[in-house]
Amino acid sequence: MSQWRQDLVTGRWVVIAPRRADRPHDVAPSTGSGQAPPAPDAGHADCPFCPGHEAGAGEELYRMEGPPQPWRVRVLANKFPVLERQGSVDRQQGPVGEWLEGVGAHEVVVDSPDHERSFAELPDDHAADVFRTYQRRIAVLAQDPRIVYVQVFRNEGAAAGASLRHPHSQLIATPVVPSAIKEEFHGARRWRQQNGGGCVHCHLLAAELAAGERLVMQDDHFVAWAPFASSFAWEMMVVPRRHGPDFHLASDQEVAGLGLMVKRLVSKLKARLGPLPYNYFIHTAPLRHQDGERHFHWHLRILPRLTQPAGFEWGTGFSINAVEPETAAQALRGL
Numbered sequence: 001m002s003q004w005r006q007d008l009v010t011g012r013w014v015v016i017a018p019r020r021a022d023r024p025h026d027v028a029p030s031t032g033s034g035q036a037p038p039a040p041d042a043g044h045a046d047c048p049f050c051p052g053h054e055a056g057a058g059e060e061l062y063r064m065e066g067p068p069q070p071w072r073v074r075v076l077a078n079k080f081p082v083l084e085r086q087g088s089v090d091r092q093q094g095p096v097g098e099w100l101e102g103v104g105a106h107e108v109v110v111d112s113p114d115h116e117r118s119f120a121e122l123p124d125d126h127a128a129d130v131f132r133t134y135q136r137r138i139a140v141l142a143q144d145p146r147i148v149y150v151q152v153f154r155n156e157g158a159a160a161g162a163s164l165r166h167p168h169s170q171l172i173a174t175p176v177v178p179s180a181i182k183e184e185f186h187g188a189r190r191w192r193q194q195n196g197g198g199c200v201h202c203h204l205l206a207a208e209l210a211a212g213e214r215l216v217m218q219d220d221h222f223v224a225w226a227p228f229a230s231s232f233a234w235e236m237m238v239v240p241r242r243h244g245p246d247f248h249l250a251s252d253q254e255v256a257g258l259g260l261m262v263k264r265l266v267s268k269l270k271a272r273l274g275p276l277p278y279n280y281f282i283h284t285a286p287l288r289h290q291d292g293e294r295h296f297h298w299h300l301r302i303l304p305r306l307t308q309p310a311g312f313e314w315g316t317g318f319s320i321n322a323v324e325p326e327t328a329a330q331a332l333r334g335l
Contacts, residue, residue, distance in 0.1 A: 002083055002102025004176065012179050015102060017082045048079075049110045049166040061107060062137060064129060072126065073133050074110045081106035082172055089146045089175045103146055105173040109133055115166050119154065120266040130169070131259035134282070137171055138248040142287045147173045149181065149286050152247075157277025160305045177286050184283060188296060201297030205239050214329045217265060221257040224265055226325035226332075233307070233323035234273065234332075236265055238300040245285035245296040258300065265302055268335045277305040 002017040044050045048057040051070055062075035083104025091100045111119055111130055119127065138150045154169035155161035191200040208214055208225045216236055217224040224238045238261060240254060250258075262280060269276060284298040313319060 001087065002081070004100045004102060006098045008097040013176050015082055017102065019080050020082060044115050047115055047164070047166050049074075049076075049108075049164065049168060050115050051113045058108070061140075062133065064133060066113075068113055071113060073112065073129055075133060075137055076108045076110065078106040078108050078170070083174065085144075100175070103175050105141055105144075105147065105171070107137060107171045107173075109137070109169045109171065111167040111169070118156065118167050119169075120263055120270060122263065124260050124263070125256075127263040128256035128259040131255050131262075132252070134169075134171065135248050135250070135255050141171070141173045142248070144173070146175050148288060149174045149177050150248075150284075151178065151281065153279060153281040155277075155279055157275075157305065159308070160277035160279045160303075162277070181283060181286070185296060192295060199243055199295055199297050201239055201299060202243055205241065213326045216268070216329050216332045217261060219257060219261065221254050222261050224261060226329040228325060230321050230323075230325045230328075231319035232303045232305070233321050234269060234304040234328045235321075235325070236269075236302045236332075238262065238265070238302070239297065240299070243297055245289065245294050245298060247282050247284040247298045250298075262300065262302065265332075268332045269302070269304060271335045272331055273304070273306070279303045279305065 002015055002019070004013055004015060006013050047053065054060065054074075058076040058079040060074060061077055062073075063071050064073040066072045083102050083106050085103070085105055087101035087103040089100055089103050091098050109130065111117075111122060112126060119130070122130070134152045138152070141147050141150050150171055150173045152169065152171050156167070188200045191203070192198060195203075205223055209218070209223060214225045214228065215223070216226060221242070222238050222240055224236055227235060227237050238258065240250065240258075242254070244250065247255075266278065266280075269278065280300060280302045282298065282300050285294070285296045307322075309319075
C-alpha cells in the first residue's frame, strides 16, 4: 500500500507508491525536440480504455451514456493507484518525520471511446461533458470525510507524464492539502492584508483586462491570459469572472464553458507549436473550508512541457522561461 510521508525540514508531503511502477505504457519517450509527435501505437487491441475492454480496465465508477456508442465518458478506478480508499488518516510520528497510510482515491476519466481523438479534437458539447464529469466525481469524493482535496489534471504526451495514449485525465483525492494550494492561499491572504481586503485573482483579472497585452481569450464566464510571471513558455491561466472558491459548485454554464475554452486554448497551442506535451490542472479550495479559504478564487492552468527543468531549477525552485508572456499571448490571440 502507498504511504504519505512528511519532510521534517520543509513540511512537504510526498507519496511513496511502489505499485505505480507496474502501470502499462504505450507512449514513447520525448525526443528532446520540445515536441511530442504521436507515438507508434501498440494497437487498440492492447488499450485498456478502448470499447470492448470495459471489464478489464478497472472498476467502473461512472458512465455517461452515448452517443458516441457504447458510452460517451467513463470514470474508472485506477488499476495502479497512487492512493487507495481503504486505510486510516491517523498520523504516526517517527524519528525523521510524520507518516500515514496512503489513503485517498485515484480515478481515470476516459474522454471518449475514440482512441485517436485528442481532447482538443472533441466536439464542443463532448468537451463540456468531460468537465461536467470532473464536477460530478468531486461531489462524490467529497462525501468521504477523510478527503480534504481533489486534484483534477490532464497529462498529454510522455514529457507531460502520460503513460497511455488513449485521451484521458485523472482525479486524485488526498487527505492533506497540497503544498501548492497552501502557497496560493498564503499569497492571497498576504495580498488581502496589504490591500485592506479583496481577492488577488479578481484584481489580476481586472488588471489583465485593462492592460490587454497578455490576454488570449475571453467570454461571458472566463478570461484566459499568459501570466505575467509564467513559469513555462506558452503557459496560460483561465480564471472565472464570477468569484468563488469551489470549482465543484460552479454553475453548469460555467463548467461547460470552461471545457470549451480549454479545448480552444489547447487547439491554439497546437496550431502554433504543432503536437506538444502539456498538462492542465484545476486549483480549487479544499473541500472543508478553513478560515480565509472562502476568499480563494478557483482557476485552471495550462502548462506546455517544451523543456525539462535542470539542476538550477531543481536546486533553487526558480523557473526559466525563454518566451515572454506578452509575445506568447500576441501570437495565440491571432489564431
